[in-house]
Amino acid sequence: MSEMAPMPGMTHSMPMRVYYEDTDAAGIVYYANYLKFAERGRTEMMRSLGFAHSRIAEETGIVFTVRRCSADYRAAARLDDALTVETRIAEIGAATLSLDQQIRRNGETIVALDVLVACVGRDSRPRRVPRSLRAALMQPAPIKPPIVQKTP
């Protein structure tokens, strides 16, 4: 189906650091907080394409809301760890984006996530993925420089 165009494989990469706020009394990052990291990665991928959340909401009334999320926890991050959040669009639907995200430490995946995000309007009803966003997401991956977030 034409709405489900496979992506050319662009991967956005965002560096980040683990702070005390992210950890818990077991000495590791609290399991829900990896979802925060993943959301930062998705946000920065969108911003790198010119689609900051606040701008989209203002201009189109559309917000992105998570419909499904599954996380596979393979190892534990700890205080002061330097992590990388890698975000790849897996599929673009009519009103949804499917994302494959990897949270890595020194190249090793410590948490892998599959996230289904839906576009909704201010009335919480489904809205189509904006045409300009779809075009930006489907452009061929740049060779260099890579799309990498420079500052937090």
Next chain:
Amino acid sequence: MSEMAPMPGMTHSMPMRVYYEDTDAAGIVYYANYLKFAERGRTEMMRSLGFAHSRIAEETGIVFTVRRCSADYRAAARLDDALTVETRIAEIGAATLSLDQQIRRNGETIVALDVLVACVGRDSRPRRVPRSLRAALMQPAPIKPPIVQKTP
């Protein structure tokens, strides 16, 4: 000054539990999270008087926003601790409430907070404390049963 009427000393008490999400890698409750506990206590005090935040916002457009907060950390709470958040109105201003809050474990104060909350409208401008809320806050403290939150 008539706007700064001293309060008759009602203290609202809310029981709560410390979960993993509240702790950090030092094995204790993360310092910012006591401010969450304090806000839950203020919210439940207001709810017990019939002024749930969402109802006030809907009916009057007023939200409460913290202008100043100081916290004195005397001891550390840990995982599974049963705490009590005690909230007392210290002063009612024209557009502000001053609150004295104690977070206790077995009667001992572990964190003491002074919080200045302001009423603002949807335009973020100061608004007077609603007359009905002022009246409710100034009513003589009930003798029994105490105003205590029953469920979380």
Next chain:
Amino acid sequence: MSEMAPMPGMTHSMPMRVYYEDTDAAGIVYYANYLKFAERGRTEMMRSLGFAHSRIAEETGIVFTVRRCSADYRAAARLDDALTVETRIAEIGAATLSLDQQIRRNGETIVALDVLVACVGRDSRPRRVPRSLRAALMQPAPIKPPIVQKTP
């Protein structure tokens, strides 16, 4: 397989309230925070059986760590909503517990979660589910009074 005994269907139910800390600028509960609610529910289920996390860790060195989690977001909770976290053991493995959790508002499931929890020792290595916990989890569901958390 004897290690994978199906459970008799006990469901633990924990009431809770949505506070400002749980919401985000879209006006709804932030998607990662439902995982905090779910963890509170699992913690209270364990506590109701006499297995508070801090006691297990102290007595056996075992902590529970999430290996996999999938969340299906069906509706959005909002500020001041009264929610119920329902937790049911789906399967007891040699070193894991599989849980089925529903976060409900007025009976309607707004988020459904499947969570796989592993027992690990202080060295982060897998440990068998303690025999006493296994026995407690497999006891026939009590008829009355129901296992319900009374206070937060």
Next chain:
Amino acid sequence: MSEMAPMPGMTHSMPMRVYYEDTDAAGIVYYANYLKFAERGRTEMMRSLGFAHSRIAEETGIVFTVRRCSADYRAAARLDDALTVETRIAEIGAATLSLDQQIRRNGETIVALDVLVACVGRDSRPRRVPRSLRAALMQPAPIKPPIVQKTP
């Protein structure tokens, strides 16, 4: 008093971004979350001097714990805002550090914090500020390049 040497005025500056996780249903950053931002700033100031928290804890058994914190909220940050956390050592005591922190947006201070941090050992008892850290904190401010965090 020799223990209370005034600092030469070094200011550490850390850029950061506001994400959905930081905001609440009032559309602004939740008041407790500015304390997270401040702690990130203190952590990065220490790291820039060679004193990452995890390294200090491992080598000396010392952790830093907040004893007092006061926050003056002057304006509200919103989703996608680019903020700067400025951290300055105000005073170095025998076992404490007093810090002056400003969270700014486009140069304007939106939240100002005074934070008193204490050094404690694994037994939670006060410990002297490590001599090497004291020396690093008291060195004359570098002219260029400024001590600025480059990556998150």
